[in-house]
Amino acid sequence: MQGIIDFHTHAFPDPLAERAVQLLLEEGRKKYDVHAYLDGRISSLLTSMDRSGIEKSVICSIATKPSQFDPIVKWSKQIMSDRIIPFPSLHPESPDAVEQVRQIRAEGFKGVKFHPYYQDFSIDEKRLFPMYEELQKQRLIVVMHTGFDLAFERDRKCDPEKILRVLDSFPDLRLVTTHLGAWEDWDEVERHLSGKKIYMEISFSLDCMPMETARRIIMKHPKDHILFGTDSPWADQADALALLKNLELGQEMENLVLRKNALNLLTAA
Numbered sequence: 001m002q003g004i005i006d007f008h009t010h011a012f013p014d015p016l017a018e019r020a021v022q023l024l025l026e027e028g029r030k031k032y033d034v035h036a037y038l039d040g041r042i043s044s045l046l047t048s049m050d051r052s053g054i055e056k057s058v059i060c061s062i063a064t065k066p067s068q069f070d071p072i073v074k075w076s077k078q079i080m081s082d083r084i085i086p087f088p089s090l091h092p093e094s095p096d097a098v099e100q101v102r103q104i105r106a107e108g109f110k111g112v113k114f115h116p117y118y119q120d121f122s123i124d125e126k127r128l129f130p131m132y133e134e135l136q137k138q139r140l141i142v143v144m145h146t147g148f149d150l151a152f153e154r155d156r157k158c159d160p161e162k163i164l165r166v167l168d169s170f171p172d173l174r175l176v177t178t179h180l181g182a183w184e185d186w187d188e189v190e191r192h193l194s195g196k197k198i199y200m201e202i203s204f205s206l207d208c209m210p211m212e213t214a215r216r217i218i219m220k221h222p223k224d225h226i227l228f229g230t231d232s233p234w235a236d237q238a239d240a241l242a243l244l245k246n247l248e249l250g251q252e253m254e255n256l257v258l259r260k261n262a263l264n265l266l267t268a269a
């Protein structure tokens with residue numbers, strides 16, 4: 001099956017799924033009209049993938065405290081398959097952060113996910129540098145929530161200028177920014193990130209801006225640095241796919257965004 005790769009999804013262990021989705025939904029709804037399109041279970045995500053022609057999904061976990069590292073890694077190992085690519089999470093405040101990065105690599109995972117709002121850090125803080133150093137050394141892909149977050153106050157924890165500062169210090173860090181560079185901070189994306197070799201996945205962005213703006217940002221960017229992502233269950237995978245197709249990027253660019261770029265990133269050691 002030669003299908004699409006979704007670089008940004010979420011799912012939870014079955015016994016926790018319903019409650020986790022409900023809690024996150026309540027958080028988000030304080031400020032934004034957010035919906036859940038799935039119940040948070042892996043089986044539901046697979047059904048959605050079948051329906052949308054998506055072959056593989058990267059599942060991004062978020063450790064909201066250091067103690068969640070072990071259970072997240074354990075579950076991530078259980079769900080890993082040809083179609084499900086788990087990116088576990090460690091909490092940057094963990095005293096074992098560097099060692100945990102090594103462990104994630106040793107367990108065979110391709111990447112990790114961080115979320116500056118849920119994990120309470122700014123991405124350019126010096127205390128994170130030993131962890132970035134190890135992530136860079138281990139060649140792990142780092143999916144970093146970037147831009148504002150709909151459930152939180154608008155602190156600049158992970159804006160385009162800070163992204164550049166991190167990459168200045170760690171030029172070989174395989175960083176993937178989310179939401180077309182930085183959610184709801186797209187002027188700054190155009191100012192600082194456009195045209196640079198920085199990976200951007202496109203989830204939760206195309207319907208938040210005029211179509212011409214999205215198209216301009218994508219077409220100005222190195223074509224091998226744009227990735228398809230949906231942020232499922234917070235968006236419907238088929239809807240997200242339709243939004244991308246609406247941009248009429250052309251067949252070659254669509255193939256790159258929907259599959260080849262992700263495949264290259266996932267298979268390069």
Ligand SMILES: [Zn+2]
Pocket residue numbers: 008009010060231
């Ligand atoms: Zn997400």
